[in-house]
Amino acid sequence: MLPCNVVVQDQGSGSIEVAAIDPVASMMAIENPELKLAAEQVREKLRRAIEGL
Secondary structure, three states, X not given: OOOOOEEEEEEEOOEEEEEEOOHHHHOOOOXXXXXXXXXXXXXXXXXXXXXXX
């Protein structure tokens, strides 16, 4: 399981903020190279999704 929490907040006046928890930072305490690689891939996908908004 990778924590990939996405937070969407209405900032008022028609402004919406979208943020995501960095899965790589969340997995730093776990020493598993395969999990780190997966977290890096998820990080990139989240980054592209948010930038595309």
